[in-house]
Amino acid sequence: MNQIKIFCPATVANLSCGFDVLGLCLESIGDEMIIRKSNEKGLRITNITGADLPLETNKNVAGVAGMALLNHLDLEFGFEIEIHKKIKAGSGIGSSAASAAGVVVGINELLGNPLHRKELIPFAMEGEFLASGSYHADNVAPAILGGFILVRSYDPLEVIKIKSPKDLYVTIIHPHIEVKTSEARSILPKEIPLKTAITQWGNLGGLISGLYTEDYGLLGRSLQDAVAEPYRKNLIPEFDNAKKSALENGALGCGISGSGPSIYALSKGLENAKNVADGLKKVYIKTEIRFDVYVSKVCDKGVIKLQ
Numbered sequence: 001m002n003q004i005k006i007f008c009p010a011t012v013a014n015l016s017c018g019f020d021v022l023g024l025c026l027e028s029i030g031d032e033m034i035i036r037k038s039n040e041k042g043l044r045i046t047n048i049t050g051a052d053l054p055l056e057t058n059k060n061v062a063g064v065a066g067m068a069l070l071n072h073l074d075l076e077f078g079f080e081i082e083i084h085k086k087i088k089a090g091s092g093i094g095s096s097a098a099s100a101a102g103v104v105v106g107i108n109e110l111l112g113n114p115l116h117r118k119e120l121i122p123f124a125m126e127g128e129f130l131a132s133g134s135y136h137a138d139n140v141a142p143a144i145l146g147g148f149i150l151v152r153s154y155d156p157l158e159v160i161k162i163k164s165p166k167d168l169y170v171t172i173i174h175p176h177i178e179v180k181t182s183e184a185r186s187i188l189p190k191e192i193p194l195k196t197a198i199t200q201w202g203n204l205g206g207l208i209s210g211l212y213t214e215d216y217g218l219l220g221r222s223l224q225d226a227v228a229e230p231y232r233k234n235l236i237p238e239f240d241n242a243k244k245s246a247l248e249n250g251a252l253g254c255g256i257s258g259s260g261p262s263i264y265a266l267s268k269g270l271e272n273a274k275n276v277a278d279g280l281k282k283v284y285i286k287t288e289i290r291f292d293v294y295v296s297k298v299c300d301k302g303v304i305k306l307q
């Protein structure tokens with residue numbers, strides 16, 4: 001095999017009480033990437049469509065993540081990649097992570113999978129470092145492994161995959177406004193009261209338990225964020241109205257995707273998820289803000305080989 005075409009999924013990180021530790025992989029939103037072997041060592045990005053991103057290897061997340069893997073493997077040949085972006089950069093649904101995850105999975109597949117998917121995560125995190133200045137796995141790990149991913153620890157890195165309950169659907173609305181990740185970080189308090197921490201870990205335990213037992217009621221009660229959302233929601237116009245609408249339309253829970261501006265809601269069943277989408281559209285249609293809306297299942301596979 002000399003060439004591979006892959007689907008690189010979008011992801012939702014910071015899942016409410018899972019702030020900074022829990023993310024999920026989306027099934028129907030993502031980029032495509034073509035990777036082919038080349039006689040020349042190293043990695044070249046030959047074409048990018050759908051976004052204005054740098055072709056230079058060291059300035060593109062895919063280039064940096066791919067080179068981190070190639071430096072580890074020490075091969076006598078190299079690769080060319082084409083990136084076809086569908087996920088808008090800065091949307092809060094893991095645009096950079098999709099490229100970082102895609103390139104490492106794609107190269108590994110072309111080589112006959114010398115590494116397990118879990119072993120690819122640190123290389124993809126090098127790409128995330130380029131995009132955000134920090135090594136985080138809560139987008140790249142779900143993009144590589146699929147399902148829900150709990151990042152239990154960074155040192156050493158330990159991620160735990162939880163399969164999605166089968167009737168769970170995700171609704172996403174991406175209001176076209178800019179939320180700077182640096183501002184979303186700096187707006188958070190450096191310390192939180194013990195009472196807030198107890199609320200948060202009680203809910204996170206409930207959420208994890210609800211995922212394993214497919215207890216939708218427990219999922220709904222647990223999907224709350226006492227740590228980041230009370231501050232970050234102020235960076236997203238109409239957030240309170242959007243969340244109110246989602247819950248009134250039967251969503252199990254609703255919160256900020258990544259550091260925003262996208263908002264996610266989880267629902268039981270496709271019909272419900274579509275009703276939630278309609279309600280969210282009505283909130284933003286009344287404003288000047290343009291938006292995209294998506295409904296997706298959780299993808300249990302992560303990056304998928306298309307051809």
Ligand code: ADP
Nearest residue numbers: 060061062089090091092093094095096099131
């Ligand atoms: P999101 O908010 O959707 O997670 P990120 O903030 O992670 O998006 O990433 C967007 C940043 O990464 C932008 O500054 C963009 O220019 C940069 N970037 C570099 N290479 C890529 C790539 N291949 N795909 C997406 N973004 C990239």
